[in-house]
Amino acid sequence: MSTAPAPSAKTTIVGPEDGTLGFLGSIGVRFMLDGEQAGQRFALVEHPMSARALAAPLHRHTREDEYSYVLEGRMGALLGEEVVEAGPGDLVFKPREQWHTFWNAGEEPCRILEVISPAGFEQYFRELDALGGALNAAPETVAALCERYALEMRPDSIPELVERFGLRIGERL
Numbered sequence: 532m533s534t535a536p537a538p539s540a541k542t543t544i545v546g547p548e549d550g551t552l553g554f555l556g557s558i559g560v561r562f563m564l565d566g567e568q569a570g571q572r573f574a575l576v577e578h579p580m581s582a583r584a585l586a587a588p589l590h591r592h593t594r595e596d597e598y599s600y601v602l603e604g605r606m607g608a609l610l611g612e613e614v615v616e617a618g619p620g621d622l623v624f625k626p627r628e629q630w631h632t633f634w635n636a637g638e639e640p641c642r643i644l645e646v647i648s649p650a651g652f653e654q655y656f657r658e659l660d661a662l663g664g665a666l667n668a669a670p671e672t673v674a675a676l677c678e679r680y681a682l683e684m685r686p687d688s689i690p691e692l693v694e695r696f697g698l699r700i701g702e703r704l
Contacts, residue, residue: 543568550577555656556664557700558586562657566650574653576645580604580635585698587665589632589688593681595652597625597645599633604641607696608633632688634698655680666701 543564550561561577569575578599580586589609599606599622606617610631617623625631635641647653658676662668668676670686677684692698 553656553660554664554703555587555659556666556668557584557702559704560656560660562653563644565653569650571650573646573648574650576647576653576656577602578643578645579704580606580641580643581699581702581704582638582640583635583697583699584641584702584704585632585634585689585692585696585700587632587684588692589630589685591630591683592625592627592652593683594627594649596627596648598648599623599625600644600646602642602644604639605636606633606641606643607636609692630685632692634692634696636696640704652680652682655682 545563550563553560553562559579561579563577564575566572566574578586599608599617601617601619601621601623603619606623608615608617608623608625608631610625611629615623616636623633655676659665659668659673662672665673673684689700693700
């Protein structure tokens with residue numbers, strides 16, 4: 532197995548104002564490193580979340596793992612049946628095939644770095660942002676997008692998650 536950088540890789544500094552910003556319907560996204568820049572090994576995005584924001588319905592990835600590193604605030608997550616809360620400096624592992632979701636567990640903004648491995652799923656976020664976010668896109672369009680990225684989504688879980696954890700959806704930071 533080669534550990535050499537990808538042919539297109541170059542040394543890069545991504546500053547705090549760099550990267551393209553988007554909105555996924557309930558949380559933001561800042562694209563920091565795409566898979567192309569990292570030889571498809573991983574991608575890195577930042578998710579800013581407003582107070583008590585639910586990031587997504589229950590869902591599971593079949594092709595990639597996610598690692599959420601909390602920069603600021605409190606992130607809650609439902610990982611299978613386990614509820615966890617993480618603060619600055621904590622890393623939450625969300626393995627492929629595990630049903631999960633996450634949210635801002637506090638009344639202050641929350642920001643996480645999301646490592647996606649292998650890369651590719653960051654393009655789902657790009658496409659969802661281009662549709663105006665999950666709340667503005669037609670359900671059949673979102674379903675087709677999920678299928679293309681091997682993502683299983685349970686939109687019917689939103690009301691229970693909102694009530695159970697005191698969350699909100701659709702508010703920009």
